[in-house]
Amino acid sequence: MKKSILALAAVALIGLSGSVFADESSEVGAKIYERSFGRGCGTCHDIASNPQLFELVKAGKLTRASLETVIKEGKGGMPKAMAAIMEVGPVKKAGYGEDQALDALFAYLGSK
Numbered sequence: 001m002k003k004s005i006l007a008l009a010a011v012a013l014i015g016l017s018g019s020v021f022a023d024e025s026s027e028v029g030a031k032i033y034e035r036s037f038g039r040g041c042g043t044c045h046d047i048a049s050n051p052q053l054f055e056l057v058k059a060g061k062l063t064r065a066s067l068e069t070v071i072k073e074g075k076g077g078m079p080k081a082m083a084a085i086m087e088v089g090p091v092k093k094a095g096y097g098e099d100q101a102l103d104a105l106f107a108y109l110g111s112k
């Protein structure tokens, strides 16, 4: 009996910390979108003639891997953005590395 209560508590704790982490991650992702390059990705991407990132992720047309390639190498009018992303205050504060920052950004883009 005691053991099963302990097991239940452990499962609840793991579940709880998992969801707290997911929230923190997409919160940091939102800050990346809003603050990179000072004015955010939306400065360009909220214009209809440029790729609509939220729609692309939702439609499965922009994968985590292709996001990483574009961010690191740039693409046409899209500037390289990895360094700018790592400069965003909440990314530094969370102590995120590049992979974690890209995970957070991708999670945010898929969440809206």
Ligand code: HEC
Pocket: 032, 033, 036, 037, 040, 041, 042, 043, 044, 045, 050, 051, 053, 056, 062, 066, 067, 070, 071, 075, 076, 077, 078, 079, 081, 085, 105
């Ligand atoms: C100076 C304007 C500008 C800024 C700032 C900018 N982008 Fe872009 N981005 C573009 C343009 C223009 C394209 C289309 C490039 C092409 O297809 O030739 C693009 C393309 C992309 C693509 C590829 C989409 C596809 O169709 O495959 C991704 C992903 C992307 N941007 C992510 C971001 C993210 C994330 C940020 C913020 C960190 C950002 N961009 C900031 C202009 C910008």
